[in-house]
Amino acid sequence: MSRLFRALILATLVASCGGGQTSAPRELDNACAILRERPQYLKAFRKVERKWGVPMHVMMATIHQESKFIADARTPFRYVAGVIPMGRQSSAFGYSQALDGTWEEYLADQNRRSARRDRINDATDFMGWYMNQTRDRNGVSLSDARNQYLAYHEGHTGFRKKTYNRKAWLVGVSSKVEARSQMYREQIARCRLR
Numbered sequence: 421m422s423r424l425f426r427a428l429i430l431a432t433l434v435a436s437c438g439g440g441q442t443s444a445p446r447e448l449d450n451a452c453a454i455l456r457e458r459p460q461y462l463k464a465f466r467k468v469e470r471k472w473g474v475p476m477h478v479m480m481a482t483i484h485q486e487s488k489f490i491a492d493a494r495t496p497f498r499y500v501a502g503v504i505p506m507g508r509q510s511s512a513f514g515y516s517q518a519l520d521g522t523w524e525e526y527l528a529d530q531n532r533r534s535a536r537r538d539r540i541n542d543a544t545d546f547m548g549w550y551m552n553q554t555r556d557r558n559g560v561s562l563s564d565a566r567n568q569y570l571a572y573h574e575g576h577t578g579f580r581k582k583t584y585n586r587k588a589w590l591v592g593v594s595s596k597v598e599a600r601s602q603m604y605r606e607q608i609a610r611c612r613l614r
Contacts, residue, residue, distance in 0.1 A: 442491040442538070451480060451604040452611030454489065461489075462613055464544045472548025477608055478565045479547050481601035482572060485593065486517035491538040493517065515543035518550075522575075526550070547572075554579070565601035566594045 447453035455462040465476040487493035491514060512519050514537025518526070526546050527533055535542035554560045554571040558579055562568070571579035573590060584590050 444489045448484060448488060449603075451477065451607040452613070454480070455608075455611070455613055458489075458540075461540055464540045467541070468544045468548040471545070472552050472562075474548045474551050474562045475605070477601045477605035478551070478563060478568060479544055480604045481565050481597045482547060482569055483515050483543070484600055485569065485597050486512075486572075487515050489515065491515055491540070514538045515540055516547050518543070518546055522550070566598035569594045569597040 445454045445457045447457075455465075465479055468474055468479060469476055483489055493514060516537060518537055523537060523546065526549055527535060530545070530549060532542070532545070535545070537543055537546070550572065551560075551562055551568050554568055554576060555562055557576045558567075558571055560567045560571055560579075567579075570584045570590070573594075574583050578584070584594070
């Protein structure tokens with residue numbers, strides 16, 4: 421058996437065993453390190469920037485808040501009396517933490533039946549689609565990480581009704597998303613990316 425043939429067989433076996441990375445990148449406070457460690461993220465973010473116009477740093481800050489870049493992230497379980505599990509807090513799943521109903525709406529609207537929430541390309545495309553709807557329905561700039569996040573969390577109707585004003589914790593979180601977005605923007609401007 422030739423070396424090339426053995427190498428191909430080994431590569432095929434390795435590729436078939438790995439389902440992709442589901443863990444978080446090592447340095448979550450460094451956008452350049454994230455993008456160097458996971459070049460597929462850079463490709464996905466750039467594609468969404470071209471297609472939907474959402475800045476990379478806004479998407480990255482939102483994903484950081486929602487899933488910490490963990491592909492198969494889920495909400496915690498709810499418990500009765502502190503011990504009996506009663507299911508998850510919501511149907512949110514994946515990088516974008518899209519809810520089942522909103523994800524289904526995206527799949528139908530974009531004719532993307534094979535898209536999955538635990539794939540970075542699909543999750544970022546979903547975010548671009550959703551944030552464009554936020555801009556169209558509520559007039560929120562695509563570069564306004566704070567208000568895009570509030571609309572992302574509360575939904576378009578909730579954002580319009582300003583339901584977030586009754587949630588001081590959420591207003592605080594949106595400020596953190598905005599600060600992280602600016603930090604990532606400054607870092608990305610300085611790093612050399614291919």
